Amino acid sequence: MKNRKWIGVLGIIGILLNMLPFGVFTSVSADSVIQDGGTFYQDVPEAANSPLGAAQYFHIFANDVTLRAHTSGNIAAKNFNGGNASFGTNGYLDKEYFYLENVQSINGSSGITGEDHNKLVVGASVSVDISNPNRPKINDTNMDHLTASQIYQDQGTNQYINFTTEMQKLNSASQTISSATPDLTLSATDFPDRNNRVIDVSSINKSAVFITLSADVLQMDTPLKIAGLEKGYDCSQVKSVFITVDTGGQSEYNSNSQINLSYTDGTVRANHEATDFSDSTILWNFTSNGQPYAGKVTINRPWQGSILAPQATVDGTGVNIDGSIMANEFLGAGETHRWDWHGCFHSEELGSVVLTKTDASDKTKCWQVLNLVYTIQTVR
Template sequence: MEMKRTHFKMYKAGRKWVFACATILALGAGATVTAQADTQPAAADGSSKVVGESNGDPAGDKDQSAQDQSKAGSELADNQQKSDSDKGTDQEKTSNSDQDKVTGSKQDGSQVTNNQMKKSRASLLKSAPVAKAPTNQSTTTTTPTTNSTSTQTAAAKAAAAAKARAALTKALAKIANQTTVTTALTPTGAEGIQAGGSVYDDYPDLNNILGVSSQFHIFAREAELNTHTNGNVAVQNLIGNVNFGTNIIEELLDKDISYIQNITNIAGSSFVSAGDTRVNKVVFGQGVEIDVSNPNRPMVNGTYIDHLLSSEVYQDQMGQTYIDFDEEFAKLKQVNESLANRKSEASYTSSDFADQNNRVIDVSDLKPDADNRIVINLSSDVLAGNTPLTIKGLSPEDTGTTIIINVDTGGAEDYTVNSQIKIQYSDGSDRDNQETEHFGDNHLLWNFYDSTTSDKQFTGDININAPFQGSILAPSATVIANQNIDGNIIADKVIVKAETHRWDLQDNSKEDEDTGDEDEDGDIDIDDPEPEVPDIEVPDTETPDVETPNVETPDVETPEEPGEEANGGDEDLTYEHEHPEYTEDMAEDFEDDLIDFEQEGNTAAEEALLNQVDAAIAKARAEGNTALVAQLESVRQQILAALGLADGLPQTGEAKGNWVQVLGLALATSLLGTAVVRRKRRN
């Protein structure tokens, strides 16, 4: 066997090698080993010839080189090692455990220290045998021996041992140089894509009962969007079959943020292009494939996104997640349970409403708690009713009291909402389902829970089968929007089958503290009366003189009758919660305005008119005026055609039945004909 192989075995065996050498020395005391001149190289099968195995040449070759002698001695040690290995299985197991210490690497993959390697190396070198000259003893051999032969044998053994020690030292040094050093990975994002960071970086000072979920229209582990979704999303998995994003109405938002951790499907028309003062930030999970090589059209999972720039695309870094959904949903479940257990100011069942066609919950006289919140409990049969439910007395101001309505599903497997939710503010104005960027007037939270479970979690489906207003908290349930929903939708899964609108919950738990804490200093308190000075100034007293000629009834009523006031006035009404009474004549006025705007090429006015028509449709539908709804729908289609959106996605309350489409087409044709006649008369 090759000398290198022998050395490697000696290195691998460790203490076993030492035992083999000691055995050889012991045998040397009883027999003299003679290196024959005709000793042949090791056979191909790995066997080696030793003295006593004659090849037919008794005399031998006295000029045998020292190298061959060394090789013969090494082969003898190897054979003896093999014999010992066959005899002692238990010794082999012991040597294997010692081997782990010698090699400098444990079987479990962990590494030993340099000091341990040094100790092992020193132990092996120290225990390596040193050849001694044989003592003069009478021996019986098959061939004659001489002092010269014994001297050569001893020299060969010494040379072999020295080479073994050198090889072992070299092997240990090589192992030490190959020691693996593991360094911590530095989190990095994909090439060319900005790191998303954390949601808490974007919303560091939230004071809201819903936490970060209050900043997203849909907050869910999974969202399936089948109809236009007007709002941003934070979802663990997106099935986006249509577009979504917060539409720009008056550009009241500085930034529209969405987070999508995983994607099953995403529409290329998703998101809303940034405006003059509004930017987008869309963060994708680390597993999403993103290509930002085109600065104006990023690609996400193989789909080009038309309404985003590459500079608006972000992605989770290695080891960093924008939103930890497990952590956030654990918090939301605690909030859900805590609210369900909170003492309520009022409780209602279906029988508490004497007039089922006029069901009203008035919060005007209810006292808020220390957190500026009012809790109301509803039994499961209240929202199951098929007549509208009006929440009266909500504040339209940003700092208004938060109304929390606990809805007990009562152990039902699934729960269905059949009641339309109407809102009447404390100033007497009403609110209808609508697209908006103004969220300051949302102080209504619906908390769905199951009183029959220990943790109050409702895990079934919540089917919304009537227009709904107010944010929804159901962290363990599936919310299915079969009708319009305005607010936050927070659930384990959200399925959108009708248009939904973003309307973030405003939870101002420190309304009373804001006025006192900021004015603790005496100097600030002294400044408080200053804003009242203009009320005493002489110009203010002259106001009645100025207003007298402006209050003339004919002057004010004249423009109202044709319904052709400036568009800005109607937009203001949307946010002041005042809505005009819509009639069939007004539908014709909308049509006339559209013709004027088309001739002027005023796209902005057409868009504003579309909002007015949407509000009118919602109002007419709420009042059950189907004829007016049909007229307004036809006008709406004309506006969409003028804006080039005739083939767009279905909008609020868009009729789906074929008979409605036929009726709308007939009415549209009739109205268009009337409009042409009126236009000719006006010209």
């Protein structure tokens, strides 16, 4: 009789369990918990001393990013639409950081193959499934080159990168560069031979060279060569070149000039994928009457050099771009290649020289403090 009672009780318990939602009593494996991304400055603390902030450590940094073709570089985007192209720097051996706060689409081939090479952080609203740790999903897309241990997510109100704050830093940097007294001020008429247009900085004996171009220089459809560039990671010893392009208030600005580069060691650089950034010492700053340009920059010829345009839309049409792209919106290009700018800001014209001397082998700390110089200039 007692056995029958126990059988009846067990049967009732079984019925109740079947009525409950599946998995109520399933334990949660630690492997299924998505890691908190923390903040970028916790991962790369030296970025706090960079005049370009977190943006300097990304190939593409923008509020809105759309990819059209192969992107050999890392990305930070507030809003990301990248289903048409994979991203990740080919051959890069160090850890590469990515941040996609909101994801409309993503390509499953993105990331660098290798267990320790990726940290991809997504925003709190993005769907992440790491139930298969070897093939996690982001917004139901299988990520073939990432594992669960490489995917992180904003938790609560935490943000890995605050884009509002970072864009303010980039705006200040753009204004500081454009306010420096130029060493050269050029317009289209300064190049009488339109088929042999060269800006040679080799004879300018300064740590930082400031050049201002009127809008018509890059609107010409023949190549523009920047010559006399230097190589090296020690920015107190290597010349940095800042080129401010004054778009003249045009709502849409077309750059029709292929950019060619040559160096004091006799080498000539062409567009290519790279992991050696020692020759990336040129920064293009797009402005309008001394303020960051807020229109659309369309690049119609192959481009070399990092782009600072924090209020602008940058469209690479179908051409290749080598360098960091810092913009409000990036609409894609042909191929883009990571080529981090690492120059220094040195300005007697602003009444202050602020050099940070570091180990030449440290690629991340070769900076001067742009924001401090900008503050001094503003106070004066």
